[in-house]
Amino acid sequence: MPWLMSVLFLVPIGASAFIFWAYQKKVAQKNAARDERYRRLLAGDLQTSTAVAVTPLSGKTEAAVSSLPLPPQNAAMYSKKARLLSPPETLLYYVMKAGLPDHEIFAHVDLSAVVEVPQTVRGYEREQYQRRLARCRVDFVVCDKNTNVVAVAEFEAKTEDAAFKIACLEKAGIRYVPIDPAAIPKREAIRRLIRGT
DSSP: HHHHHHHHHHHHHHHHHHHHHHHHHHHHHHHHHHHHHHHHHHHHHOOOOTTSOSSSOHHHHHHHHHHHHHOOOOGGGOOOOOOOHHHHHHHHHHHHHOOTTTEEEEEEEEEGGGGOOTTTTTTTHHHHHHHHHHHHHEEEEOOOHHHTTTEEHHHEOOOHHHHHHHHHHHHHOEEEEEEETSOOOOOHHHHHHTOOO
């Protein structure tokens, strides 16, 4: 009878050990697949599409994915843009730099870098909000020397995205400064507008 008690005692321990081993094996496979993707990405030969899964693929799925046509890897299709900022944006940038020397100015920033979805929003709804934020970009973000956001300056635009951006910034307590590209303020005025003084 003592041997039966020993067996009954060892069965849950063995099952736990097997579950732990299987979990560790799965994690190791995921890590190996991720490391291989990173290695290929850094080597410059990664030609993936959205069909590549994050987890290791089964044999059938891998065969199906490998048969998909890959986009051509032709660097000749890209060229350097003439300039990062348009002439009005460049002028506004230099006016802000002159009027706000104790601040940092960042151009063409994703809205998701300035505001975030509250932690109380979860699941699919959170994902939808984050996607909407990621699709929007602001012209200029003005920060203090510690990169705390002070204000957002944008050329005026009457679009649905502009209304969404203004609402997000207002909710986050960030000053929104619309600028008329045909009448860019002087440096003293821009400082008052950004600082709200």
